[in-house]
Amino acid sequence: MATQTSSPLLLSSFDLKDLTLKNRVVMAPMTRSRAGTERLPNALMAKYYHQRASAGLIITEATVISKQARGWQQTPGIYSDEQTEAWKQVVDAVHSKGTPIFLQLWHCGRASHSSFHEHNQLPVAPSAIKIEGDEIHTPIGKQPHETPRALETEEIPGIVEDYRRAAERAKMAGFDGVEIHSANGYLIDEFLQSKTNHRSDKYGGSLENRYCFLKEIVESILTVWSSNRVGVRLSPNGNYNDMGSPDFRETFLYVAKQLNTYKLAYLHIINGLGFGFHDLGKPMKLAEFREVFDHPLMGNCGYEQESAETQIQKGDADLIAFGRPYISNPDLVERFTHDWPLNPPAEQKVWYSFDAEGYTDFPTYEESHNIAAGMNS
Numbered sequence: 001m002a003t004q005t006s007s008p009l010l011l012s013s014f015d016l017k018d019l020t021l022k023n024r025v026v027m028a029p030m031t032r033s034r035a036g037t038e039r040l041p042n043a044l045m046a047k048y049y050h051q052r053a054s055a056g057l058i059i060t061e062a063t064v065i066s067k068q069a070r071g072w073q074q075t076p077g078i079y080s081d082e083q084t085e086a087w088k089q090v091v092d093a094v095h096s097k098g099t100p101i102f103l104q105l106w107h108c109g110r111a112s113h114s115s116f117h118e119h120n121q122l123p124v125a126p127s128a129i130k131i132e133g134d135e136i137h138t139p140i141g142k143q144p145h146e147t148p149r150a151l152e153t154e155e156i157p158g159i160v161e162d163y164r165r166a167a168e169r170a171k172m173a174g175f176d177g178v179e180i181h182s183a184n185g186y187l188i189d190e191f192l193q194s195k196t197n198h199r200s201d202k203y204g205g206s207l208e209n210r211y212c213f214l215k216e217i218v219e220s221i222l223t224v225w226s227s228n229r230v231g232v233r234l235s236p237n238g239n240y241n242d243m244g245s246p247d248f249r250e251t252f253l254y255v256a257k258q259l260n261t262y263k264l265a266y267l268h269i270i271n272g273l274g275f276g277f278h279d280l281g282k283p284m285k286l287a288e289f290r291e292v293f294d295h296p297l298m299g300n301c302g303y304e305q306e307s308a309e310t311q312i313q314k315g316d317a318d319l320i321a322f323g324r325p326y327i328s329n330p331d332l333v334e335r336f337t338h339d340w341p342l343n344p345p346a347e348q349k350v351w352y353s354f355d356a357e358g359y360t361d362f363p364t365y366e367e368s369h370n371i372a373a374g375m376n377s
Helices: 043-051 081-095 153-172 187-192 207-221 248-260 286-290 305-314 324-328 332-338 365-376
Strands: 014-016 019-021 025-027 057-064 101-106 136-138 141-143 177-181 230-234 266-270 297-300 319-322
Touching (some): 153 177, 207 230, 286 297, 305 319, 332 365
Parallel strands (some): 177 230, 266 297
Antiparallel strands (some): 136 141
């Protein structure tokens, strides 16, 4: 067996407020589309998360808070009693390995299509601005993006309430906390960014107004969860879903500074450029957020073991979330610990196969070793 790597901090325990994590490796939220057309968590999903529960913390795939929030095929929901009950098997599977799990709360906003919605209603957004670029995968095949309907001011409190109810359901299902998905060009990010928010009411215009939607969501969820069990995810550098605003640095430092006042469990920053870079200035680094956010800081996107360790050693991050490496390496922490090589990356065509292929069929290192030993005997 190989000796342990020189990564003492990444693999060391960490006190996430009142939760003790066995290491600083976080399984990042990744949409995998295995919840079926009814959007119900199931035994296959429980197996998937259980396989990866040597992580210090697991953040679930993005989970829609309402029917209006839908925008991906076969992603799970948290807006019905049946969905809430179904999540319990996933939570229990992860808890059986002594690992905490947070549910990521999601509204797709304009990154959706009328075919996802009752009566073919248009997707909603802060402003009627269409995503330019690639087509969207829908229940009726790949389709061009549509121009969304701008939300009326009086509709917004109802969406805030959807977030609160979803957070309440997450607690009923046994989750340890929730993460508010405010990244990657989905609804909250659309409100934050000047490129996609051209409103003239209290939710648009000034930076303070653009932040108002997220502020109301955070405060509504804090009536359900204590602040040390709530995280927020931001993507200041990304161009995914046709995002990127000229004032991105000012916007996201302001948002982080405001969120600091709530003493959240963590701030989750997609600082890597793996989803694409908007190229509107120098990429924002975790160190910039460290200057304005005093609580646990999580980096994400494109990290390898060495670069993750460097960020933690420098003090720029407390935790690092890994996404794609977790697809094909259910035992990622063990591989880091023992300096074992990683499995080859999974082909993208099986990321969303809707079944076990490309999901729960990746071997651990020890399984591969035993298989190879048996073949060679």
